[in-house]
Amino acid sequence: MSPRARRGWALFLAGAAAGLTGLAILTLHAQRAARARTLATAEAQHQEDVRTALYRMEQRLAPLLARALGRTEASDRVAGFASLRLSLPQGQLEVDAQAHAPAEALVAEARRSFDALAPPSARRQTAWIDENDVMGSNLGQLNARGVERSNYEYAQRSNIQDLSNRASVAEAMEPGLAPIRTGAVVAGWEARADGGRDLAFVRCVATELVPRFEQTLRVDWGSLAPLLLAEVDDLFLEASLEPVEGAGAIGDGARLVGLPARLVTKPSPRVRGEDSELVATTISTWVLALLAFAAATWAFRASQRDATRQRGFTSAVTHELRTPLTTFRMYSEMLARDMVPPERRAEYLAALEEESRRLGSLVENVLAHARLEEGRGRTRREEVLVGALVERTESSLARRCAEAGTRLSVDLGDAGTAAVSTDPEAVGLILSNLVDNACKYGAPANGHRADAPVRITARADARTVTLTVRDAGPGIPRGSARAIFAPFERAGRDESDPAHGVGLGLALARNLARAVEGELELVEGGGPGAAFDLRLPRSGT
Numbered sequence: 001m002s003p004r005a006r007r008g009w010a011l012f013l014a015g016a017a018a019g020l021t022g023l024a025i026l027t028l029h030a031q032r033a034a035r036a037r038t039l040a041t042a043e044a045q046h047q048e049d050v051r052t053a054l055y056r057m058e059q060r061l062a063p064l065l066a067r068a069l070g071r072t073e074a075s076d077r078v079a080g081f082a083s084l085r086l087s088l089p090q091g092q093l094e095v096d097a098q099a100h101a102p103a104e105a106l107v108a109e110a111r112r113s114f115d116a117l118a119p120p121s122a123r124r125q126t127a128w129i130d131e132n133d134v135m136g137s138n139l140g141q142l143n144a145r146g147v148e149r150s151n152y153e154y155a156q157r158s159n160i161q162d163l164s165n166r167a168s169v170a171e172a173m174e175p176g177l178a179p180i181r182t183g184a185v186v187a188g189w190e191a192r193a194d195g196g197r198d199l200a201f202v203r204c205v206a207t208e209l210v211p212r213f214e215q216t217l218r219v220d221w222g223s224l225a226p227l228l229l230a231e232v233d234d235l236f237l238e239a240s241l242e243p244v245e246g247a248g249a250i251g252d253g254a255r256l257v258g259l260p261a262r263l264v265t266k267p268s269p270r271v272r273g274e275d276s277e278l279v280a281t282t283i284s285t286w287v288l289a290l291l292a293f294a295a296a297t298w299a300f301r302a303s304q305r306d307a308t309r310q311r312g313f314t315s316a317v318t319h320e321l322r323t324p325l326t327t328f329r330m331y332s333e334m335l336a337r338d339m340v341p342p343e344r345r346a347e348y349l350a351a352l353e354e355e356s357r358r359l360g361s362l363v364e365n366v367l368a369h370a371r372l373e374e375g376r377g378r379t380r381r382e383e384v385l386v387g388a389l390v391e392r393t394e395s396s397l398a399r400r401c402a403e404a405g406t407r408l409s410v411d412l413g414d415a416g417t418a419a420v421s422t423d424p425e426a427v428g429l430i431l432s433n434l435v436d437n438a439c440k441y442g443a444p445a446n447g448h449r450a451d452a453p454v455r456i457t458a459r460a461d462a463r464t465v466t467l468t469v470r471d472a473g474p475g476i477p478r479g480s481a482r483a484i485f486a487p488f489e490r491a492g493r494d495e496s497d498p499a500h501g502v503g504l505g506l507a508l509a510r511n512l513a514r515a516v517e518g519e520l521e522l523v524e525g526g527g528p529g530a531a532f533d534l535r536l537p538r539s540g541t
């Protein structure tokens with residue numbers, strides 16, 4: 001490889017490496033951004049599901065507590081407090097006469113809430129209780145929780161709001177009832193003797209006739225938790241309610257309003273849509289980039305190969321032209337100045353004729369190849385016998401062999417009477433190039449001689465006639481068997497090789513063979529030397 005070619009390949013590979021590195025960096029950044037976006041989307045979806053789940057559970061819990069805590073009869077008091085129990089899932093409310101007093105911490109908190117109330121209002125007890133006011137400030141936030149997940153849930157909240165408005169109107173229309181005061185509801189946990197756990201709601205109640213007393217509502221947590229979780233089984237594969245002690249988790253976004261419990265869920269599955277699109281886009285981009293790189297490599301390699309061949313062609317043509325032109329100039333000057341003895345004038349003129357023939361053959365090959373490469377090569381077709389076809393060029397081929405120091409042997413056999421449909425001039429040029437190559441490159445180890453002729457044989461089948469040209473030389477090197485048909489290829493020979501030529505003979509011969517719907521191939525094995533088969537279509541096929 002020449003230094004120029006090495007520099008070209010170095011620049012090409014450096015540019016390709018830079019482009020692929022840049023694409024790899026962009027791919028990495030795109031994957032990181034997509035992964036972060038996917039995680040953020042999944043987390044946002046999960047948080048929305050959590051808010052929706054809390055909203056649903058609170059909406060399920062609120063009516064139960066509203067109906068239970070709407071009961072404020074003083075007759076329910078036992079030992080200074082009223083104790084109620086809510087049975088689930090039926091929602092039945094019973095007075096628990098045997099219940100113990102609520103925990104002191106719950107009672108103290110309920111009393112603080114009651115003492116902080118404003119003076120008694122004119123609000124009257126009614127059989128219809130406003131659900132948003134029953135649990136004080138905590139239940140008042142129910143309708144503000146969560147994000148609207150569907151139009152159905154939005155309509156449900158609207159219906160509940162309408163229901164509350166109607167309750168307030170009904171209360172105003174019930175005159176003559178004694179006003180009541182209720183404090184905020186305080187919730188806490190109580191352990192049972194059987195190992196279970198109760199959820200206790202405590203508040204203080206007072207009327208104008210009855211002094212303040214504590215009202216307690218107990219609910220079996222083992223029954224309430226499944227009831228609430230049933231509302232969210234379509235949102236999470238796995239979910240549970242975890243009891244919370246004290247007020248330390250009030251700011252927890254997963255905690256229920258007014259209920260000392262928090263929703264525990266597993267993170268939502270990762271969103272796969274963007275990942276799959278990114279993977280498909282990345283794969284497509286890399287495939288296209290690699291295809292473009294392969295195409296660019298092939299094109300650059302082809303251009304380098306063509307440039308190498310063109311340089312070889314230029315060098316070979318220069319070498320081919322230098323010798324005959326030098327001969328022309330020197331012999332013509334000697335003849336013009338009468339420097340050649342009369343007895344040798346014929347020898348000098350014959351040399352000039354030979355050199356002119358060489359130049360003519362070279363120019364004709366170059367022009368013919370250029371016409372075929374540009375699609376301007378035209379061939380005519382005629383029916384001709386194989387014997388007559390070879391006979392047209394046999395004399396010139398025999399003369400070329402004699403000049404090289406060998407002879408031409410033609411043995412067509414029965415195939416000589418077969419008719420082919422072809423262009424005789426094209427076939428003559430093909431045979432001329434094959435025999436010329438045999439004379440230049442097909443000499444045996446000790447040189448051309450008469451007992452090692454260049455042979456032309458023929459064989460015929462139902463569709464084709466095959467002409468074989470074989471020499472007695474060293475043959476074609478195995479590594480050059482495919483390259484010899486490329487333009488300007490001389491099978492590794494350079495301009496220092498004594499055998500002249502520009503490497504166009506076989507390329508031109510194959511192109512001409514295909515132009516007449518035939519084929520030219522190198523024969524692998526089958527005897528000494530190099531052999532080429534020229535297949536021509538028979539007439540009528």
